[in-house]
Amino acid sequence: MEEGKDPAAITTVISRSNQSRALPQRFIQLLALFLVLCFTISLFSIYMIRKTGVVTTVTSAIPILQPCIQEQPNNNLDRWITPPSNLMHTMSDKELFWRASFVPQVKKYPFSRVPKIAFMFLTKGPLPLAPLWERFFKGHKSLFSIYIHSLPSYEPRFPSTSVFYNRQIPSQIAEWGRMSMCDAERRLLANALLDVSNEYFILVSESCIPIYNFTVVYRYITQSKYSFMGAFDDPGPYGRGRYNLNMLPEVNISDWRKGSQWFEVNRKLSTIIISDVTYYPKFLEFCRPACYVDEHYFPTLLTIQAPNLIANRSLTWVDWSRGGAHPATFGATDITEGFMMKLHEGRECIYNDKPSSICYLFARKFAPSTLQRLLLFAPDFLGY
Ligand SMILES: *[C@@H]1O[C@H](CO)[C@@H](O)[C@H](O)[C@H]1NC(C)=O
Numbered sequence: 001m002e003e004g005k006d007p008a009a010i011t012t013v014i015s016r017s018n019q020s021r022a023l024p025q026r027f028i029q030l031l032a033l034f035l036v037l038c039f040t041i042s043l044f045s046i047y048m049i050r051k052t053g054v055v056t057t058v059t060s061a062i063p064i065l066q067p068c069i070q071e072q073p074n075n076n077l078d079r080w081i082t083p084p085s086n087l088m089h090t091m092s093d094k095e096l097f098w099r100a101s102f103v104p105q106v107k108k109y110p111f112s113r114v115p116k117i118a119f120m121f122l123t124k125g126p127l128p129l130a131p132l133w134e135r136f137f138k139g140h141k142s143l144f145s146i147y148i149h150s151l152p153s154y155e156p157r158f159p160s161t162s163v164f165y166n167r168q169i170p171s172q173i174a175e176w177g178r179m180s181m182c183d184a185e186r187r188l189l190a191n192a193l194l195d196v197s198n199e200y201f202i203l204v205s206e207s208c209i210p211i212y213n214f215t216v217v218y219r220y221i222t223q224s225k226y227s228f229m230g231a232f233d234d235p236g237p238y239g240r241g242r243y244n245l246n247m248l249p250e251v252n253i254s255d256w257r258k259g260s261q262w263f264e265v266n267r268k269l270s271t272i273i274i275s276d277v278t279y280y281p282k283f284l285e286f287c288r289p290a291c292y293v294d295e296h297y298f299p300t301l302l303t304i305q306a307p308n309l310i311a312n313r314s315l316t317w318v319d320w321s322r323g324g325a326h327p328a329t330f331g332a333t334d335i336t337e338g339f340m341m342k343l344h345e346g347r348e349c350i351y352n353d354k355p356s357s358i359c360y361l362f363a364r365k366f367a368p369s370t371l372q373r374l375l376l377f378a379p380d381f382l383g384y
């Protein structure tokens with residue numbers, strides 16, 4: 001029986017149960033006190049946040065936000081003359097061309113403007129000759145800017161010290177001979193026009209090299225009366241032969257031109273090219289697909305709209321002497337002292353209406369394998 005238990009044992013049990021009952025009581029009291037305290041504190045906090053807390057946060061945040069606000073060039077001239085810090089944007093071509101076509105009516109700039117040359121690289125992907133270009137650009141930071149249009153899938157890996165770092169523009173696929181090539185060129189022009197310091201716009205490719213140093217190139221381009229758009233009237237099947245009478249009245253055969261796509265144009269002509277948003281519809285309709293729009297469109301457009309502003313020749317030399325549909329591509333073994341000498345020698349052309357022996361500032365096409373030898377010869381033969 002339970003009652004038959006020893007009394008001493010019972011007392012211990014009682015005193016134990018007394019003790020164990022006393023502990024939870026204390027604990028519960030403490031807990032209750034704690035809960036009340038918590039509740040009061042949270043109520044107080046809510047009240048404080050509502051009443052003053054928000055105000056305190058905002059006032060303390062303003063000094064932090066203010067420098068940011070001030071850095072945004074909002075109400076001063078900088079807003080209009082500082083180039084975009086990030087070349088990536090979400091504008092469509094239509095939006096971009098509209099924005100880029102803004103032209104000031106007051107011709108004199110109200111600030112000291114040093115005209116820059118925009119080098120626009122139209123490439124598939126990497127720039128294998130980048131080290132040569134880096135050397136060419138070195139020391140002339142304020143006189144040029146760079147824009148790269150490559151396949152949209154290509155992800156460039158230039159170090160942050162490179163002149164090519166972060167110079168990609170939003171790009172789309174461009175095919176040779178197709179309108180998409182002209183679109184890519186216009187996209188380059190339009191992005192470069194967003195920087196008001198850019199006055200000259202030159203299109204180059206990954207296989208192209210400068211054959212004079214920056215000083216010579218800058219002077220030649222900035223002191224020229226004309227822009228350099230190759231445009232000639234070719235009576236043969238690949239020239240006038242590609243003209244179609246249905247292009248009338250937009251394009252008369254007397255204005256039909258052919259030319260190299262590697263042009264150099266000034267701000268005024270760039271604006272003409274990108275403002276012509278619809279292209280000549282009949283030109284497009286009757287030039288495709290066998291007529292190589294990219295060889296005819298810009299030369300013909302400028303011959304119609306600004307014939308007196310173009311030199312009708314290109315600044316980029318290519319070697320057609322080997323015949324065929326494509327110009328020669330030079331490899332490492334072609335790059336000899338004799339070859340380098342010939343890049344400058346025996347030239348004759350008209351520059352600013354006078355004979356000149358400097359006719360080309362750039363040359364193509366150079367394979368990636370030529371880099372080391374070009375770097376070797378450039379100081380002696382190219383002046384950089
Ligand atoms: C094309 O231009 C030539 C000369 O510039 C002119 O004589 C001819 O009438 C023009 N043709 C048409 C169809 O406008």
Ligand SMILES: *[C@@H]1O[C@H](CO)[C@@H](O)[C@H](O)[C@H]1NC(C)=O
Binds near residue numbers: 226303307308310312
């Ligand atoms: C380029 O050709 C156009 C005609 O197509 C002509 O009016 C212009 O004078 C030429 N430019 C130069 C610099 O000769």
Ligand SMILES: *[C@@H]1O[C@H](CO)[C@@H](O)[C@H](O)[C@H]1NC(C)=O
Binds near residue numbers: 213382383
């Ligand atoms: C650039 O080249 C020209 C001629 O080739 C030369 O006279 C000039 O010293 C060179 N300039 C620099 C900065 O190397």
